[in-house]
Amino acid sequence: MNAFEPNLPIAMGRIGPDGRLVHAEARLADLNARAGGKVGAPLAVPPIASIARLAQRLGVAISRAVVAADGEEDVDLWVRAEPDAEGVRLEVSGWRPRAPWQAPEGDASRENDFLQAEADWVWETDAAMRITHLAAEAGTAPGFDPAAMLGQPLTLLFALEADAEGALPILTAAAEQTRFDGQIAELRGTGQRVRISASPRIDASGRFAGFSGAAVLADPGEETATDVQAPADPEFTSAFGQRLEKVLRTPLTRIIANADSISAKLDGPLRDDYAEYATDISNAGRHLLSLVEDLADLSAIERDDFTVEIEPIDLADIARRAAGLLAVRASEADVRIEKPGADEAMPVAGEFRRVLQIMVNLIGNAVRYSPPGGLVWVQIQREGALGCVIVADQGKGIAVEDQAKIFEKFGRVDPGEPGGSGLGLYIARRLARAMGGDILVDSAPNEGARFVLTLPYRAD
Structure with a gap:
């Protein structure tokens, strides 16, 4: 000790x-x-x-x-x-x-978690108000590079506006080393107006060490920042899901990145068992991040106003891209993916990003449930007015009575088996149907599984 x-x-x-x-x-x-x-x-x-x-x-x-x-x-x-x-x-x-962990009660770290839950931007400064961390959760204007702002004065990022009394809340807070809320500013070079809030950072000697803050894009048409819908309102549920994703995504991403750095021993020598612990942390972080992303997709697709962008796409090209994204995972599992040839094409109508998401899910599942030395086939074909991509594996298969269950929300045939959240196929089918297609399954125990994604064929 x-x-x-x-x-x-x-x-x-x-x-x-x-x-x-x-x-x-x-x-x-x-x-x-x-x-x-x-x-x-x-x-x-x-x-x-x-x-x-x-x-x-x-x-x-x-x-x-x-x-x-x-x-x-x-x-x-x-x-x-x-x-x-x-x-x-x-x-x-x-x-x-360090004392054993316990839930914080009103301390600065908990306050910052709530502060950043609604943030479109998360930032930190040093005592001289120079930016030491900047993460953009919302989209930015073309050409704007958040990384280029590191080390620059905060005022080079935000053009501050005085309040009704002619004061700048951020300057008052810096002088008094206190929290501030509602500082209006413009994100320089973009025309976007934001509301800034932050909490002071105090070092071990009690000295002011800068601010840890957040910025929310200001909507000229919104009512007040504190208006909240009743929990039963689906608008509230969707907004809550979006905020939950934001507040979890950033810390999980940092956990994964730091754990990967430790596991790779980038900062110097480290005991092998500690490196293995870091690998376990990284894998667990990726699993949680995947769940967060599934929950965000679930919140989006269940909205009444959910829509997809219909555009001309090549189903064979997307299948090749998805197989490429999963090549490392397949290699680690000793599974080979046979994808469509470079000369094959299948013109269909759909949203590129969503179809790629579906294909990654289908091929990823096939790799997960394939035995070592197994083969996953990804093939395309046309069925009348539909373009199809078929993903077949050599896994243990799915009983007929369980085939409807796998498309249900949180549906798992064997809850004790390692796998995803039980949302992947539910989301994938909802997306396919929103684009005028569907996902079908053909399988039997011990005979592998065959999933078919269909989308409206597009004649060139």
């Missing part, structure tokens, strides 16, 4: 331009050594190394709270990374043993 003494001085360190640890005071050096690193090698504590790299890339000082693994324990740290001509200067403070 490691001993921590939060009242000890800040531990200083320095990382060279090449990312290697040049010097570290005892406490930081010991933490790095326990993680498998040493002076002259890349910093082996991933969260500290990530902040150092970001500070060096942006050319600005960055301060953030992090959690670092120390043996079998976790420790809360506050890290300040300041780039200079010789690399990056580190200040690491805090050093508090």
Whole structure:
């Protein structure tokens, strides 16, 4: 068990331009050594190394709270990374043993979760109001690059507007280090007006370290930002689903990216069992993200005003693209996908994005339920006024009495079997029918399964 003494001085360190640890005071050096690193090698504590790299890339000082693994324990740290001509200067403070997790009650992290639930933009700044993180949840104007704003003043992103009393809420909040809401601004270069809200970030020494905020696109025709429909209203349900997707997608994406980085040992040496844990975390994150995406699609397709864009598409081309997207998964499962030839075409009417989504679902299911060494056939053919793509596998098949169940919402033949959410085929069939087509299944136990997607044939 490691001993921590939060009242000890800040531990200083320095990382060279090449990312290697040049010097570290005892406490930081010991933490790095326990993680498998040493002076002259890349910093082996991933969260500290990530902040150092970001500070060096942006050319600005960055301060953030992090959690670092120390043996079998976790420790809360506050890290300040300041780039200079010789690399990056580190200040690491805090050093508090991390208590077992419990649901937060009114703290800043919970407040930020609610703040970002409705966000079209999520952003963070340092104490000098320079952007250190920016994620766009909504579409942006052509040519606008959020990544290019990192390290720039917040006012270069948002043109601030005074309120009815001539004040700028964000400046008042910065002076008083408090939260602010309802700052109106224009997203420069796009003409889009937004409402900005943010909470202050305070470092381990009690100093103001910047803002963690969100921005929501302003609709001139909307009533008030706080108007909420009754829960029974389907409009409320859809909006809630969209907000739920936004608030979950960003943290899940970060979890997956960080876990992949740890698993690949990009930040330095790491024990093999820790790398395997990171792989498990990444896989679990991808499963949850897939479920979030299914729930978002479910919310969309069950709206009364749901529509699809009907356009001329090539069903054979989309089938080849879907097979290509699943090539790595098939290889890992020792399954071969036989896709339509490059010279084959099947002109139909539908929405490209939605048909690709359906094909990825059908071929992905075929790969999942195929035995090692199995083959998945993807073939096209015309049936009168319909263009068809057939996905056949060599899996265990589906009994006739279960074939209707697999198209039901959350329908699973064997709930205990590894698989998806039970929404994929329900969503796929709803999408196919919205485009004037359908999905059919032909299968029997121990004889594999044959799924057929049909869409209206389009004569050239």
